[in-house]
Amino acid sequence: xxxxxxxxxxxxxxxxxxxxxxxxxxxxxxxxxxxxxxxxxxxxxxxxxxxxxxxxxxxxxxxxxxxxxxxxxxxxxxxxxxxxxxxxxxxxxxxxxxxxxxxxxxxxxxxxxxxxxxxxxxxxxxxxxxxxxxxxxxxxxxxxxxxxxxxxxxxxxxxxxxxxxxxxxxxxxxxxxxxxxxxxxxxxxxxxxxxxxxxxxxxxxxxxxxxxxxxxxxxxxxxxxxxxxxxxxxxxxxxxxxxxxxxxxxxxxxxxxxxxxxxxxxxxxxxxxxxxxxxxxxxxxxxxxxxxxxxxxxxxxxxxxxxxxxxxxxxxxxxxxxxxxxxxxxxxxxxxxxxxxxxxxxxxxxxxxxxxxxxxxxxxxxxxxxxxxxxxxxxxxxxxxxx
Numbered sequence: 001x002x003x004x005x006x007x008x009x010x011x012x013x014x015x016x017x018x019x020x021x022x023x024x025x026x027x028x029x030x031x032x033x034x035x036x037x038x039x040x041x042x043x044x045x046x047x048x049x050x051x052x053x054x055x056x057x058x059x060x061x062x063x064x065x066x067x068x069x070x071x072x073x074x075x076x077x078x079x080x081x082x083x084x085x086x087x088x089x090x091x092x093x094x095x096x097x098x099x100x101x102x103x104x105x106x107x108x109x110x111x112x113x114x115x116x117x118x119x120x121x122x123x124x125x126x127x128x129x130x131x132x133x134x135x136x137x138x139x140x141x142x143x144x145x146x147x148x149x150x151x152x153x154x155x156x157x158x159x160x161x162x163x164x165x166x167x168x169x170x171x172x173x174x175x176x177x178x179x180x181x182x183x184x185x186x187x188x189x190x191x192x193x194x195x196x197x198x199x200x201x202x203x204x205x206x207x208x209x210x211x212x213x214x215x216x217x218x219x220x221x222x223x224x225x226x227x228x229x230x231x232x233x234x235x236x237x238x239x240x241x242x243x244x245x246x247x248x249x250x251x252x253x254x255x256x257x258x259x260x261x262x263x264x265x266x267x268x269x270x271x272x273x274x275x276x277x278x279x280x281x282x283x284x285x286x287x288x289x290x291x292x293x294x295x296x297x298x299x300x301x302x303x304x305x306x307x308x309x310x311x312x313x314x315x316x317x318x319x320x321x322x323x324x325x326x327x328x329x330x331x332x333x334x335x336x337x338x339x340x341x342x343x344x345x346x347x348x349x350x351x352x353x354x355x356x357x358x359x360x361x362x363x364x365x366x367x368x369x370x371x372x373x374x375x376x377x378x379x380x381x382x383x384x385x386x387x
Contacts, residue, residue: 007173008115009132011071011108013139014078014170015051015339018105018163019044019223020143023245024238025156026227035091037228041350042095044224047102048343052336054106056196059114059332067111067118071174074107079167086160101163106335108170113316113331132256141249148242199333205322207378209334212315213341214371215275218283218364219308220342221349222248222301225356234294244298251302255309268314269379275315276372278307283364291357304364 030040054074062070081100088094116128150158199205230241262271282303289296319334345363353359 005128005132007177008112008128010166010170010173012112012132014105014108014166016139017143017166018101019047020139020245020249021147021150021163022156022159023144023223023227024148024231024241025151025159027231028151028156028238029091029094033091038350038352039091041224041346043091043098045343045346045350046095047098048220048339048346049102050099051102051106051109052339052343054103055110055332055336055339057332058107058110059329060196062111062114063329067115068174068177071107071111071177072171074104075167075171075174076104078104078108079164079171080104082160082164082167086157086164088157104167110332110335113334117331138249138253141246141253144245145239145242148238148240151238196329196333199330202322204378205319205330207374208315208319208322209337211272211371211375211378212311212319212334213337214367214374215279215308215311215315216338217341217345217367218279218304218360219252221345221360221363222304223342224346225349225360229297229356230294236294244294247298248301248305251305252309255306256312257309259310259312259314268318271314272311272375273372275307275311276368276375278310278368279304279364280368280372282307283361283366283368286357286361286364289357291355297357297360300361300364 026037026040026043029035030037033040058070058074078101081097081104084097085094085101088097112132116132146162147159150156150162226245227241230236230244231238236244259271282300285300285303286297289300291297316334319330322330349356349359349363
């Protein structure tokens with residue numbers, strides 16, 4: 001089981017590693033290339049848009065051809081794109097290479113949930129996903145710290161070389177992995193209609209997907225705005241910024257760690273209710289604080305990050321439990337919705353708001369209230385399988 005946890009955590013860590021490790025370099029790139037911040041932030045937004053699209057591609061492909069083959073192909077694309085990112089001469093080329101990097105990264109993260117459903121039963125899977133959440137949270141916690149210290153001694157280009165190395169480690173793990181999808185569960189063909197239309201017709205699945213996405217949206221907005229707020233507004237160095245970003249990632253990990261303790265003792269319904277309460281409280285605190293220092297952002301965001309970490313294992317598990325076949329497509333559509341919502345949140349927070357902390361507070365409040373109301377409505381209708 002430990003081997004599976006480590007391997008799945010490595011695959012799931014590709015998105016946070018691919019974004020958070022070079023966050024400290026965003027103000028530097030804007031200055032060196034003489035580009036406005038919103039242009040450099042396109043390297044984030046375009047990454048998530050492309051990543052979201054390819055999530056929809058890899059799920060059905062893996063349901064037809066198996067997880068192992070699809071993972072190998074995607075990781076090869078990721079490694080090559082990371083090397084091109086390291087050699088990018090300007091912002092437009094980096095944006096294009098980031099698109100290819102996202103296309104490859106989607107193969108890894110999109111199949112983590114599908115593989116977990118292949119290998120583990122419902123109750124065991126929830127615990128595995130909780131443990132994964134703890135390990136995965138180390139990626140956004142350590143990535144900006146590693147990126148900040150890399151910038152202190154080397155160029156930002158070295159960051160992408162490190163990411164290529166991570167891809168090489170992952171592809172070696174896939175090579176040693178046995179195929180997890182049973183032949184009897186493979187799809188007979190690859191068809192967008194056949195794979196996704198049943199999901200779109202499943203109201204419980206679709207509602208739960210929206211519930212999961214709402215809890216994560218404020219966190220994506222924070223990722224896009226954090227370097228500008230901490231470095232440009234509060235005047236922190238890239239290294240100190242990495243520590244503050246890691247502080248919130250630590251809260252994300254603590255939420256997942258608590259979930260491992262609560263799993264089997266407290267119902268998923270109660271855990272998710274606490275999550276949306278926490279996101280709402282974090283949004284309110286962001287609106288009420290005086291916003292005069294980095295801790296005035298870090299502490300309210302701790303509440304949101306902790307709640308997001310607490311919510312992911314039970315919510316993802318409940319979403320997967322709504323389908324019996326086509327787990328790859330179900331997992332891909334879930335991740336597609338999360339990442340599309342995240343990309344929109346990153347675009348929205350990058351629009352040049354005068355006070356981004358206030359905007360983060362409004363987003364936390366709105367998402368927390370909407371997610372909580374929708375979740376309570378689902379519970380009252382008693383529609384949720386595996387609940």
